[in-house]
Amino acid sequence: MLEVAQNLGLGFSVALSPAVLFYAFIGCVIGTLVGVLPGVGPLAGISLLLPATFGMDATRAIVMLAGIYYGAMYGGSTTSILMRIPGEAASVMTCIDGYAMARKGRAGAALAIAAVGSYVAGTASVVGLMVMAPPLAQWALRFGPPEQLALLLLGLLVLAYMSSGSMLKALAMAALGLLLGTVGIDQMTGYMRHAYGVVELGDGLGVVPVAVGLFGVAEILATAGAPTPPAVIRPRLSELLPSRQEWRDSAWPIGRGSVLGFLIGILPGSAHIIASFVSYAVEKRLSRRPQDFGHGAVAGVAGPESANNAATSGAFVPMLALGVPSGPIPAVMLAALMVHGVAPGPLLIHNQPALFWGFIASMYVGNVMLLILNLPLVGLFVNILRVPYPYLYPAILVFSILGVYAVNASVVDVWIMLVMGVLGYVLRKLDFETAPIVLGVVLAPLIELSLRQSLAMSDGRYSIFLEHRIAAALLAFGLALVLLNLYTFVRRGLDWRARLALAGKGDSS
Amino acid sequence: MSVDRVSGIGLAALALLVLEETWRQRLPLGSLANPGPAYFPGVLALLLLVAGVALSALAGAGPGVASLSWREWRHSVAIFAACMFCAVALERLGYRLTIFAALGFLVGVIEEKPVAATVVFAGALALGTFWLFDTLLRVPLPRGPFGL
Numbered sequence: 159m160l161e162v163a164q165n166l167g168l169g170f171s172v173a174l175s176p177a178v179l180f181y182a183f184i185g186c187v188i189g190t191l192v193g194v195l196p197g198v199g200p201l202a203g204i205s206l207l208l209p210a211t212f213g214m215d216a217t218r219a220i221v222m223l224a225g226i227y228y229g230a231m232y233g234g235s236t237t238s239i240l241m242r243i244p245g246e247a248a249s250v251m252t253c254i255d256g257y258a259m260a261r262k263g264r265a266g267a268a269l270a271i272a273a274v275g276s277y278v279a280g281t282a283s284v285v286g287l288m289v290m291a292p293p294l295a296q297w298a299l300r301f302g303p304p305e306q307l308a309l310l311l312l313g314l315l316v317l318a319y320m321s322s323g324s325m326l327k328a329l330a331m332a333a334l335g336l337l338l339g340t341v342g343i344d345q346m347t348g349y350m351r352h353a354y355g356v357v358e359l360g361d362g363l364g365v366v367p368v369a370v371g372l373f374g375v376a377e378i379l380a381t382a383g384a385p386t387p388p389a390v391i392r393p394r395l396s397e398l399l400p401s402r403q404e405w406r407d408s409a410w411p412i413g414r415g416s417v418l419g420f421l422i423g424i425l426p427g428s429a430h431i432i433a434s435f436v437s438y439a440v441e442k443r444l445s446r447r448p449q450d451f452g453h454g455a456v457a458g459v460a461g462p463e464s465a466n467n468a469a470t471s472g473a474f475v476p477m478l479a480l481g482v483p484s485g486p487i488p489a490v491m492l493a494a495l496m497v498h499g500v501a502p503g504p505l506l507i508h509n510q511p512a513l514f515w516g517f518i519a520s521m522y523v524g525n526v527m528l529l530i531l532n533l534p535l536v537g538l539f540v541n542i543l544r545v546p547y548p549y550l551y552p553a554i555l556v557f558s559i560l561g562v563y564a565v566n567a568s569v570v571d572v573w574i575m576l577v578m579g580v581l582g583y584v585l586r587k588l589d590f591e592t593a594p595i596v597l598g599v600v601l602a603p604l605i606e607l608s609l610r611q612s613l614a615m616s617d618g619r620y621s622i623f624l625e626h627r628i629a630a631a632l633l634a635f636g637l638a639l640v641l642l643n644l645y646t647f648v649r650r651g652l653d654w655r656a657r658l659a660l661a662g663k664g665d666s667s
Numbered sequence: 668m669s670v671d672r673v674s675g676i677g678l679a680a681l682a683l684l685v686l687e688e689t690w691r692q693r694l695p696l697g698s699l700a701n702p703g704p705a706y707f708p709g710v711l712a713l714l715l716l717v718a719g720v721a722l723s724a725l726a727g728a729g730p731g732v733a734s735l736s737w738r739e740w741r742h743s744v745a746i747f748a749a750c751m752f753c754a755v756a757l758e759r760l761g762y763r764l765t766i767f768a769a770l771g772f773l774v775g776v777i778e779e780k781p782v783a784a785t786v787v788f789a790g791a792l793a794l795g796t797f798w799l800f801d802t803l804l805r806v807p808l809p810r811g812p813f814g815l
Binding site: 351548564 | 670673674678681685689694695698699700702703704705708712714715719725735737738739740741743745747749750751753754757758762773774778780792793800804806807808
């Protein structure tokens with residue numbers, strides 16, 4: 159422990175040097191901007207700025223890029239809460255209750271809770287990264303394709319089990335999302351699937367056009383022409399801060415989201431997106447008032463926002479400790495380190511202690527910086543709600559089109575967003591939740607690839623999922639959830655028959 | 668007919684469409700031990716078919732389709748038409764002209780706001796967002812005639 163403290167001291171001496179502090183600040187500002195703007199996610203932001211870091215030393219470069227990464231996670235919540243446009247795919251769940259809070263005049267509270275939750279989760283997960291990086295990275299390495307498939311299936315089942323509405327409807331939406339996720343070139347054989355001759359669909363449906371369409375565009379189509387369009391909200395200064403009850407309601411979700419996000423973040427795949435979905439589902443299930451979810455429950459903002467920020471730090475564990483990136487963003491950052499002649503891996507801590515501990519310390523500093531940067535901006539951002547809706551919704555549409563177009567410079571993505579907007583609009587009318595569709599689109603390629611890799615590993619034997627203990631345990635847990643739900647369903651049916659029988663007896667007597 | 672029953676039928680029809688498309692494209696199904704490119708979409712379409720049929724069959728006496736309100740449909744169609752115009756014109760007219768025209772239509776025609784306010788709003792947003800993304804963030808946006 160003393161050694162960790164000494165190393166952290168060395169890290170802070172690096173992180174608090176004016177030059178590193180400056181680059182951390184620049185990274186945080188750019189990251190927040192990238193997160194606020196829909197479409198320009200952290201991957202695009204980091205990739206765009208990667209060449210700009212070539213002239214810097216390795217510590218400054220990695221500190222700035224990390225600042226962009228978690229700055230984008232902070233900023234992603236802003237448009238989700240104020241406009242129901244997920245600035246980043248991980249902010250999809252924040253749209254649901256964050257926007258509902260904003261419509262109730264609690265936008266300031268939602269933004270403040272999101273900022274504080276992100277700060278707490280970010281800081282706590284840096285502690286996790288510092289103390290547990292090597293053993294956790296070894297554990298994450300045991301996650302091969304069978305374990306990954308089991309985990310992804312469990313994630314889908316948890317979401318369906320914990321959704322407030324019918325599990326059947328949630329599963330149908332997840333299946334629809336997974337189907338949409340299979341559009342494009344098959345990764346194993348190169349066959350084009352369901353692309354209808356559109357070459358651009360070869361890469362599949364992007365998560366951003368799907369999410370912005372299902373949430374942002376669908377919301378506008380449903381509300382802009384309503385007999386009573388959303389009213390102009392003029393938040394007062396006293397309403398900008400969360401109430402005592404809101405702080406109390408968000409304390410545990412922030413804690414749970416931090417732990418959950420960090421652990422999921424270590425695993426390969428789109429961890430920060432999955433972490434926010436799972437956190438939302440967990441909070442809904444554990445809440446004493448699950449009926450509030452979807453109508454402005456503060457836990458529905460605190461949990462997912464904390465989880466996606468904690469996952470950001472979790473993603474650095476295998477990258478720094480083993481030199482294995484767990485997703486595309488750590489992969490770009492790994493490339494940035496290698497450009498500077500630094501070889502990440504088990505020897506990084508010993509060979510480059512100033513870089514490793516400087517990076518860790520800069521994450522603490524960056525989190526404080528982001529909190530200072532974001533809390534005063536809450537008052538500024540909520541003023542967006544003062545704009546009358548006839549001016550606000552066209553502006554939201556412009557940002558949606560612009561953000562979606564900017565990802566790949568492709569009009570096809572704009573069309574996908576529009577089709578998803580109409581689909582989301584109709585599904586809202588028919589009382590379906592659209593979030594499982596987004597999760598399905600994210601998970602489909604991962605599930606399919608890990609299934610086929612697992613079968614390739616086992617020469618086509620499905621028993622591989624039982625032979626790998628972690629995979630078997632995860633699948634058993636998923637099966638238990640399905641059986642639990644079936645039991646509840648059957649019991650409800652029996653109750654109904656019993657009530658009918660009692661009523662019949664009453665009538666006959 | 669109840670909303671859930673109609674939804675179930677719709678989902679089942681979509682699943683059948685996907686199965687038909689998979690068969691028509693002659694994608695190799697593979698085997699259980701070695702799944703081909705049609706295997707995963709096929710399984711998912713079957714799952715969706717089962718979910719759709721179950722939803723339709725289990726639908727009780729819930730609210731009927733006639734109870735759904737579509738009062739905002741004219742507005743929704745107009746907004747969707749403006750978005751379609753953007754998708755069609757973006758790479759032909761360029762970002763600034765397209766957005767200016769779409770905003771002018773939405774604010775001036777659909778929302779019936781004064782002409783001066785419409786022009787200022789549409790112009791400021793079209794030029795402002797172009798400057799932010801294209802000039803400042805170096806995200807290339809399409810240009811139209813005369814480099815506009």
